[in-house]
Amino acid sequence: APDITSICKDAGAGVNDKENAVRTLKCCPPSIGKKIKDFVFPTDKKVRMRWPAHAGTKEQVDKYRAAIQAMRDLPDDHPHSFVSQAKIHCAYCNGGYTQVDSGTGFPDIDIQIHNSWLFFPFHRWYLYFYERILGKLIKDPDFALPFWKWDEPAGMPIPEMFVPEKIDGKPNALYDVYRNADHIKDRIVDLDYDGTEKNIPDKQQILCNLSTVYRDLVRNGGDTLSFFGGVYVAGDDPVKNGDPSVGSVEAGSHTAVHRWVGDPNQPNNEDMGNFYSAGYDPAFYIHHSNVDRMWKLWKELSLPGHVDPTETDWLDASYVFYDENEDLVRVYNRDSVSLDKLKYNYIENSKEVFPWRNSRP
Ligand code: C2O
Incomplete structure (x- = not known):
């Protein structure tokens, strides 16, 4: 676990062009003098139901946009501000923290939460x-995030609500200037994008995407470590992107x-194309909500081998976050496995939960 209250460095790892970086490399959280509390499971009566971003009602979209606007309106140094939330990703992914666990551990080795389990x-x-x-910002205890449902044909375009620069003459809180404008215009995502344009008809791109989902959840994700990513424990150097042990x-x-959303004309493919800047694009969280849903679907496939890690090193790994009450809390992998306990879930299309199940590549 990081010691986020006292040891945090400026971001560096993974940012190639630091001089021209469009976002700040100062990613440490406002944390002076705070005590870290233990996490307790929520006692909410209702389960927050995350909704498919392409099919949200006007009310859902308006609320979501208002909430992001409220976050943007907070002063940057508030732990709930848009900038503070974006910096979390930067600090955990670009060398902000080291592996100090309350004074012990490996203070010279960075923490990297990517490319591993x-x-x-x-x-x-x-x-x-x-x-x-x-x-909390919009006083809605049932508020739930949307998810970018790129595993279903109708959800593959970047959701419309992210596209306009302005809405009724006012800046659209979901818009981000640092995106690949050509992709946003064409809209259908390429789930196998490697930096080169496929330029294939939409129909073909859709089929290709379905095969990619099948590849990631079934063919390449047949056992725990293939799906989650390889073992990474205290004392290990951060695993590199491209390492074969990265999860499917x-x-x-x-x-x-x-890569598809990030702008190739920016020095570090900001925003989405680099860890340090990804959190500045609201689309990041919507993309990750679907990535999180892939974990759920992978388990629901109920194939042999589709089980969560049980190693103590995994169960006991922890992170520190600001919660909705501005308290710093320590959370463990072991408490992350049950959506029921975390009181959220995903709205699924009852007819077709796995639209890609016959798309074996
Ligand atoms: Cu933390 Cu999608 O990256």
């Missing part, structure tokens, strides 16, 4: 708090969407 649980917790903070979804559709 920390990927799914870390991002689950990140969104868990992000969602509750947004709900993380290495596949997850990274492809980051």
